[in-house]
Amino acid sequence: MVSVMEIYQLLPKTNCKKCGLPTCMAFAVGLLGREKTIEDCTPLLEEAKYEKKLEGLRELLAPILSADATETGMIIHDEKCYGCGNCVVACPVNVANDPKGTAIGRGPVSGKAILMVEDGVVKCVNVDECRRFGPNKVLCSACIVTCPSKAIEFI
Amino acid sequence: MAFCTGCSLLCDDIEVDFQGGKIKKTMNLCRKGHAHYDSLGVDRLAPAVDGSSVGIDEAVSAAAEVLAGAENVLLFGWGNSTLAAQGAGVKLAKKLGCVIDDPSSYSQGLITEKILAGDFPTCTFDDVRNFADVSIYWGDDPSSSHPRHMSRFSYFPRGEKRQRGYEEDREAIVIDVRKSPTAQIAADGFFKILPGGDGEFMEALMATLGGKIPKVEDKKKMLNLGTKLRKAKFGVIFTGPGLAHSLGGDLAGFASLVGRLNELTRFSVIPSLSDYNSRGFNQTLFDKTGHVNGVSFKNGVDHGPEFGIAKYLDACDAVMVVGSDPAAVLPGTLAKKLAKVPMVAVNSFKNLTTDIAKVTVPTAVAGLEVGGSALRADGLRVEFDAFVESDYLPDVEVVERMMEAV
Amino acid sequence: MAGKAEVTVITYRGIFQEVEEALGMYSEGYRDQSALVVLDKGEVKELGVEDGQPVILENGFGKVVVTAKLSEDPHPGVAFMPSSPWSAQLASGEVGEDGILDLKRFRAQVSKANEAVTTIEEIGERIRAA
Ligand code: SF4
Ligand code: SF4
Numbered sequence A: 001m002v003s004v005m006e007i008y009q010l011l012p013k014t015n016c017k018k019c020g021l022p023t024c025m026a027f028a029v030g031l032l033g034r035e036k037t038i039e040d041c042t043p044l045l046e047e048a049k050y051e052k053k054l055e056g057l058r059e060l061l062a063p064i065l066s067a068d069a070t071e072t073g074m075i076i077h078d079e080k081c082y083g084c085g086n087c088v089v090a091c092p093v094n095v096a097n098d099p100k101g102t103a104i105g106r107g108p109v110s111g112k113a114i115l116m117v118e119d120g121v122v123k124c125v126n127v128d129e130c131r132r133f134g135p136n137k138v139l140c141s142a143c144i145v146t147c148p149s150k151a152i153e154f155i
Numbered sequence B: 001m002a003f004c005t006g007c008s009l010l011c012d013d014i015e016v017d018f019q020g021g022k023i024k025k026t027m028n029l030c031r032k033g034h035a036h037y038d039s040l041g042v043d044r045l046a047p048a049v050d051g052s053s054v055g056i057d058e059a060v061s062a063a064a065e066v067l068a069g070a071e072n073v074l075l076f077g078w079g080n081s082t083l084a085a086q087g088a089g090v091k092l093a094k095k096l097g098c099v100i101d102d103p104s105s106y107s108q109g110l111i112t113e114k115i116l117a118g119d120f121p122t123c124t125f126d127d128v129r130n131f132a133d134v135s136i137y138w139g140d141d142p143s144s145s146h147p148r149h150m151s152r153f154s155y156f157p158r159g160e161k162r163q164r165g166y167e168e169d170r171e172a173i174v175i176d177v178r179k180s181p182t183a184q185i186a187a188d189g190f191f192k193i194l195p196g197g198d199g200e201f202m203e204a205l206m207a208t209l210g211g212k213i214p215k216v217e218d219k220k221k222m223l224n225l226g227t228k229l230r231k232a233k234f235g236v237i238f239t240g241p242g243l244a245h246s247l248g249g250d251l252a253g254f255a256s257l258v259g260r261l262n263e264l265t266r267f268s269v270i271p272s273l274s275d276y277n278s279r280g281f282n283q284t285l286f287d288k289t290g291h292v293n294g295v296s297f298k299n300g301v302d303h304g305p306e307f308g309i310a311k312y313l314d315a316c317d318a319v320m321v322v323g324s325d326p327a328a329v330l331p332g333t334l335a336k337k338l339a340k341v342p343m344v345a346v347n348s349f350k351n352l353t354t355d356i357a358k359v360t361v362p363t364a365v366a367g368l369e370v371g372g373s374a375l376r377a378d379g380l381r382v383e384f385d386a387f388v389e390s391d392y393l394p395d396v397e398v399v400e401r402m403m404e405a406v
Numbered sequence C: 001m002a003g004k005a006e007v008t009v010i011t012y013r014g015i016f017q018e019v020e021e022a023l024g025m026y027s028e029g030y031r032d033q034s035a036l037v038v039l040d041k042g043e044v045k046e047l048g049v050e051d052g053q054p055v056i057l058e059n060g061f062g063k064v065v066v067t068a069k070l071s072e073d074p075h076p077g078v079a080f081m082p083s084s085p086w087s088a089q090l091a092s093g094e095v096g097e098d099g100i101l102d103l104k105r106f107r108a109q110v111s112k113a114n115e116a117v118t119t120i121e122e123i124g125e126r127i128r129a130a
């Protein structure tokens, strides 16, 4: 899991505000939440002395920016997943959207579930319904704490 | 919708897209169930006698010959057979006047017998989902062995009286010698015991329930557990192989604990059986004889440990193994004994046992290639259909044809 | 270097082992998931045993070579092993009065191995041998 501090250490730390935010710390938070991109920090790109930092930052953020991560930052490690469906049944969105299926321990029946087990491993669809998504996001962790194998991770 | 015969939960909400002999896509199958479906074409058994391939009819007659020519026959396995095949198996044992047994004779049989005899209260998985507020997994790691156990029934789903699910409405208690994946989920509900320490843990728990201070390191945690169990409205104990092997033949301590819990509140026992229809065999034999395993039909009905595979290997002169792999599971020294007995192996797939058999008879995979019925680990009867065509014989037909031939 | 440590081996089932078993027990995948033993890192250091390297497990009942997995969490005197044809070679063949076998627990000696992990074919041959 990447932390804000790790990102901050790789920024210019000048609080120049060119990214549109008041501090480099705020920008680090923005990067982690994927509201900002590295390109928003122009000094980092343009000034040669930051070259090493830029390289480090790209490396650090690569998993967050990779195609694997959904828009909520969810990464599913297929190779670890048991397909047990614990996360599917525990997810509060599934419980609310699919009361006759996943909420009572069965496969989804409503077409509105966001987590489901396909080919023996979990899959996330309709990611915009996840509680970690969007402006009103909350730090839900129902699909993490119920997993026997740490197959779901958020970055 | 299809059924999964990957374990004794017999999940019934499976969707499978099967094209050209291959699985294209499945929904709701756990990883283990998916592998079960996916392996349909792998390591299939072929009919053979003494290592040379023969036609199926020839294999069946050769098998009948092995059985008919022996004095002390053992029919063993049956956990991966349909109820119909199990029923035919018991009839065959009667006809041959021989011994019939399953793996429960050296593991969980005593607990299952007490459940079937009504000595331990029990309930269905659906009751668990609807009402249970305390689930105890004892020497049991369903996350690995019955992957959908916790999500379908015992911990995560909402139920009639359990509308708030696991967060507020349910407790998971895991008693095990290692921090298993199930223990990982139970977090603070995990009680780590020493190898063979199950009896000691029971005593401490009994003392706690009796209002005494338990003689354990973490007294507070044990006292808390006592309070939780006493306050439970609907408790369930899932017994796994760890518990059965640790207790051996001595169930007295466990029986008094179950008794005590039921004086205080309500606690059921459900065994975590591995093969999809282990419960079916135990019930079938129990209905006919009053015993769940190790029965001899030589003179009427005899039962005892001497008719369990571990001991009877010394006495038998022919064995038929159906849907099981004792050569892989039994201690090496016993597997060697097994290899010396003329053997018929009936199975869908090759394994170490079919490798050492004199005669091999292949069968269709139940739930995938042939329909039938089975009992879930909680005793509920389920009927399933085939969803793919197959030329293999159903297991019941193989056993019935042998019955005609002997 | 060479030495032996005495451990109590506890067997267990893991889902990836079950998956590989379903997919074919003669496969390398099944062997990788089954022919292994989880050892306490601190305990076996002196034996020269390394993570991922083969070790000999032996007792009065049998001997197998499996891959060592070293765990950081201490569990002195105890080792964990998937229950499989490999563990069965070491399980006690003594049958209790009640017919019950102790397949979950046995004592064994661990030492560094200079040979390859035992294959399922070798186990099959041993069972068949007179
Ligand atoms: S974070 Fe919460 S809402 Fe989002 S998928 Fe996981 S459990 Fe569901
Ligand atoms: S992600 Fe975890 S909880 Fe969800 S199905 Fe996979 S193993 Fe089970």
Ligand code: SF4
Residues within 6 Å of the ligand: B004, B005, B006, B007, B008, B009, B010, B011, B028, B029, B030, B031, B032, B033, B034, B146, B147, B148, B149
């Ligand atoms: S839990 Fe058992 S029955 Fe259900 S899908 Fe998995 S293997 Fe099949």
